[in-house]
Amino acid sequence: MNKMLGLCCAMALSACATAENSEFHASEKANKIAQKYILVDGHIDVPYRLQEKWEDVTQATKGGDFDYPRAKSGGLNAPFMSIYVPASLDDSPQSTALAHKLIDYVEAIVGRAPDKFAIAKSVADVERQFAQGLISLPMGMENGSPVQNSMDNLRQFYDRGIRYITLAHSLSNHISDSSYDLRRKWKGLSPFGKDLVVEMNKLGIMIDISHVSDAAFYQAVEISTAPVIASHSSLRSFTPGFERNMDDDMIKALAKNGGVIMINFGSTFVDPVSRAWRIKMANEQKAVEQEFGADSTEAKDFEKRYRETSPFPYADVNTVVDHIEHVVKLVGIDHVGIGSDYDGVGDSLPIGLKDVSSYPNLVQGLLDKGYSEEDIAKILGKNLLRVWREVEQVAANYK
Numbered sequence: 001m002n003k004m005l006g007l008c009c010a011m012a013l014s015a016c017a018t019a020e021n022s023e024f025h026a027s028e029k030a031n032k033i034a035q036k037y038i039l040v041d042g043h044i045d046v047p048y049r050l051q052e053k054w055e056d057v058t059q060a061t062k063g064g065d066f067d068y069p070r071a072k073s074g075g076l077n078a079p080f081m082s083i084y085v086p087a088s089l090d091d092s093p094q095s096t097a098l099a100h101k102l103i104d105y106v107e108a109i110v111g112r113a114p115d116k117f118a119i120a121k122s123v124a125d126v127e128r129q130f131a132q133g134l135i136s137l138p139m140g141m142e143n144g145s146p147v148q149n150s151m152d153n154l155r156q157f158y159d160r161g162i163r164y165i166t167l168a169h170s171l172s173n174h175i176s177d178s179s180y181d182l183r184r185k186w187k188g189l190s191p192f193g194k195d196l197v198v199e200m201n202k203l204g205i206m207i208d209i210s211h212v213s214d215a216a217f218y219q220a221v222e223i224s225t226a227p228v229i230a231s232h233s234s235l236r237s238f239t240p241g242f243e244r245n246m247d248d249d250m251i252k253a254l255a256k257n258g259g260v261i262m263i264n265f266g267s268t269f270v271d272p273v274s275r276a277w278r279i280k281m282a283n284e285q286k287a288v289e290q291e292f293g294a295d296s297t298e299a300k301d302f303e304k305r306y307r308e309t310s311p312f313p314y315a316d317v318n319t320v321v322d323h324i325e326h327v328v329k330l331v332g333i334d335h336v337g338i339g340s341d342y343d344g345v346g347d348s349l350p351i352g353l354k355d356v357s358s359y360p361n362l363v364q365g366l367l368d369k370g371y372s373e374e375d376i377a378k379i380l381g382k383n384l385l386r387v388w389r390e391v392e393q394v395a396a397n398y399k
Contacts, residue, residue, distance in 0.1 A: 024317050024352035026360035030367055033376055034075030034360045038130050040381035041079045042262035042339035043140065043210075043232035044356070046109075047102035048084045049343045058113035065342035065349070068116050068135070070357040077135050078126050078381060079356070080231065081106045082344065083162065084142040087171035087178075091145070096153060099146035103160050106137055121161050123389045140208060140231055143169035144176070149192055151199055163388070164206035164231060167193060167216065176220075177213040179243040188215035189223075197223045204395030206388060209233075209254075210264075210339070214243065217250055226394040227258035227387045232339030234269040235323050245269060248330055255331035258390060260383045262339030263323045267348040269341075270323055271315035274348065281306050317352035321365040324379060333375045337384045338362070 026034075046057060046066050053063070061067040071079070083102045089095040110117045118129045120136035129136045139161045147153050147165070157165075167176040167189070175193035177184045186193065197220055200207055207228040209217045220228055236245040246254070246261060254261060267274035285302045292298040327336040342349070342356055352361045359380075366376050 024358075024361040024364065026364040027367070030360045030364040031075075033363050033367075033373055034380070037075075037377040038126060038381040038385065039075045039077055039359060040126075040337065040384045041076060041342070041356075042229065042337060042384060043082050043142070043264075043344065044079045044340065044342045045082045045084055045142075045344035046079075047081055047105045050105045051098075051102060056112065057109060058116055065340075065355040067356075068113070070355050071135055074355075074357040074359040075380075076356045076359060077130055078120065078138060079135070080138050080140045080164070082142045083139055083146075084344070085145050085169070087143060087145070087169045087173065089145060090143075090171060090173045091148075093148075095143075096146040096148050099141060099157065100160070103139065103157075103162075106139055106161075110137060119161055121163065122392065123385050126385065138163050140164035140166065140206075142166045142208075142231075143173065143211075144193075144196070145169070145173050147175065147196065149174055151196075154196065154199060154205075155203065158203045158205055162205060164208045164229060165200065166208040166210050166231060167196075167212050167220070169211050172213075176216040178211055179213050180211070181213075184213060184215070186216070188213065188219040194219065194223055200224075201226050201391075201394055202398045204392050206391050211244065214247075214250065217246075218253065221253050221257045221259075224257070226391045227260070228254065229259050229384070229387060230254065230261040230339070232264045232341045232344075233261055234264045234266075235326055237326065238270060238323065239268075239272055239275050242269075242275060251327060251330055251335070255335040258387065260335050260337050260387050261327060262337040262384065263320060263327075264345070265320055265340040265342070265349055265353050266345035267312075267315040267319075267350050269345070270319045270350070271313070273313045274315055277310070277313055278348075281310075312347070314348075315350040317350060317358075317361045317365045319350060320353060320362060321369060324366070325369060328375075333378055334383055334386070336379055338380065 055061045057067045060069045085095050118134045120126045120138040126136045141162045144165045144167045168178040170180045172178045172181045172185045176189050208231045210230045210233045234245045236247040268278045288302050289299045
């Protein structure tokens, strides 16, 4: 989903989130587990949300999926802030400028409430700040476009706190082909992209293969001497033909590499019925735009009218648990985590997982499936922290 459209939908429906989350009731045990361990979410789009409409997320907010009170309630203490740069800015100075501006927003959050938040540039930072009761804000860059073919830019972003880079987004860029882009310019990674993977290893930046083409994924895994991550992807076995998700062979390769897939919560990522609904609506909207024009009233009002006659079929907590369980059965407990895409997938969030207060519902779903507290702790954050620590060690070995 377009990030801006998703933001508008999320704000419009945020009042419903509490009621929809309440359909699932987390036990006292689930709530205690969520609060006891470091809970890492690999991808939350707060910075771009603030770019579109500023809100003080250090306080309770009316819109969006994230704010401090809800994060504390849900046990979230290490959300990766997504430094998302639209593909429309690829190959332009504006791309790099926007990335720095979004990092400024993250620093502003900490500046407004240093008693609540802190920037995290290492696993040690996260662990220390967790002990202090602070919410850590590590950062990942969604779309490598701001690097702009410059290793100097890469090092500058590292210095500012970027600890993973999603190599491409919705279009192929100067680094990698995108899963969404039918044009496979590089047939995987570009020559610069291959060099970039090596340099990211040297610096200690995790390589994120969410959004990239299958060929780019396999090349990144082959080149990288450190584990790679999928910061916010789900499973193609549930959504056949959706290349944005990972198939079983890719998950096996990721696990062999030592990496982790962090499951995206969006209904259209995890549920085939939701995905089919989205495709059908998009096709019918395209037909209306072709007949009446994209700027016509008919086109602008289409989705609202469509939803009135054909309500969106939401997934729920259990659907997300099914994705986690599939990874566990396929490659083991050590290679799966959480990458919700809160504030990025708009109104497609599953029932029971409508905002950052709802992680205990996911914990309850895992408990209901028989997962131990130790295994749940791995899913909540230990797996990602293990990968991050290994990436730091690889970088240290270069120095």
